[in-house]
Amino acid sequence: MSLLTILATGGCAGQQSVLDPAGRDAEVLATLFWWMLGGAVVLWILMNGILFYVSRAKEREFSRRTAELFIIGGGIVFPTVVLAVLLSYALSEMPRQRDLGSGLTVRVVGESWWWRVEYLPDGWDTPIVSANELRLPTGSRSEIKLAANGVIHSLWIPALGGKTDMIPGRETRMSLEPETPGDYRGQCTEFCGESHALMAFGAVVMEPEAFADWLDKQAQEAAPPTGTESIRGREVFAAEGCGGCHTVRGTPADGLVGPDLTHLADRRTLAAGVLPMTEAAMIDWLRDPEAIKPGVHMPAYGHLDDADLSALATYLLGLT
Ligand code: CUA
Numbered sequence: 001m002s003l004l005t006i007l008a009t010g011g012c013a014g015q016q017s018v019l020d021p022a023g024r025d026a027e028v029l030a031t032l033f034w035w036m037l038g039g040a041v042v043l044w045i046l047m048n049g050i051l052f053y054v055s056r057a058k059e060r061e062f063s064r065r066t067a068e069l070f071i072i073g074g075g076i077v078f079p080t081v082v083l084a085v086l087l088s089y090a091l092s093e094m095p096r097q098r099d100l101g102s103g104l105t106v107r108v109v110g111e112s113w114w115w116r117v118e119y120l121p122d123g124w125d126t127p128i129v130s131a132n133e134l135r136l137p138t139g140s141r142s143e144i145k146l147a148a149n150g151v152i153h154s155l156w157i158p159a160l161g162g163k164t165d166m167i168p169g170r171e172t173r174m175s176l177e178p179e180t181p182g183d184y185r186g187q188c189t190e191f192c193g194e195s196h197a198l199m200a201f202g203a204v205v206m207e208p209e210a211f212a213d214w215l216d217k218q219a220q221e222a223a224p225p226t227g228t229e230s231i232r233g234r235e236v237f238a239a240e241g242c243g244g245c246h247t248v249r250g251t252p253a254d255g256l257v258g259p260d261l262t263h264l265a266d267r268r269t270l271a272a273g274v275l276p277m278t279e280a281a282m283i284d285w286l287r288d289p290e291a292i293k294p295g296v297h298m299p300a301y302g303h304l305d306d307a308d309l310s311a312l313a314t315y316l317l318g319l320t
Pocket of ligand 1: 110113152153154188189190191192193195196197199
């Protein structure tokens with residue numbers, strides 16, 4: 001495989017690549033990158049060509065006028081024109097990148113080390129709360145209000161657009177215009193503590209109708225557990241006081257410290273992009289979250305026996 005093929009198929013593609021854009025903002029950034037890369041390659045060849053020419057060509061005197069023309073042309077006029085063109089292009093894109101759009105509004109809060117996600121569709125008085133996964137519809141520009149709890153984080157979904165910092169005590173904003181439905185990946189890009197690298201999230205882009213259906217379902221309360229294992233799991237959940245930190249809408253659990261679990265199993269990943277949403281991973285997480293995500297505020301439930309852990313995992317994975 002040639003180096004170019006590796007670059008084209010490996011580094012540049014995938015669900016977390018700036019160079020594989022799935023949204024209008026990322027497209028602008030990717031185009032800008034390719035133009036700059038192309039320009040850099042041309043300049044590199046030009047400079048090395050000149051260097052080669054003056055060092056290897058037959059020795060001869062250049063007139064003072066030629067030298068001056070070369071310095072003024074190559075050192076002042078040429079870079080001024082190139083930089084002015086690049087700057088004008090970048091500035092011309094800024095109003096559209098800043099436009100907050102008329103689509104959906106979502107609020108995302110950076111926590112230690114997970115993401116609180118609140119959908120604020122028109123006509124709803126209370127936010128529809130979720131966590132660790134951001135879903136957006138195609139065909140409109142969504143505004144994303146950003147905040148942070150405790151320390152600075154930064155939200156970045158490379159396939160959809162640029163990044164914006166999340167600052168405690170202040171609300172920052174970004175907007176995204178996704179174009180291609182699919183599963184993408186975002187990551188915190190501001191060092192925020194020991195589990196900064198373990199602070200990822202899924203970004204799912206959906207067709208508007210599918211998104212509306214999904215959001216309607218998210219707004220509903222959790223379905224009560226069916227099956228003995230699941231019902232036992234709910235009893236363990238209550239007895240262990242999980243509801244002190246987590247909310248499961250439609251039950252007495254109304255804690256606000258940790259992620260909302262009402263539709264937990266609907267998410268692609270567990271523990272903010274770190275684990276798959278499977279029973280084995282759920283049990284590992286419940287038993288010793290600190291081993292998986294250092295510094296996490298969630299206590300360990302290793303004192304529970306295997307049967308209780310399994311029942312708890314069954315209940316949680318039933319929260320679709
Ligand atoms: Cu949050 Cu780094």
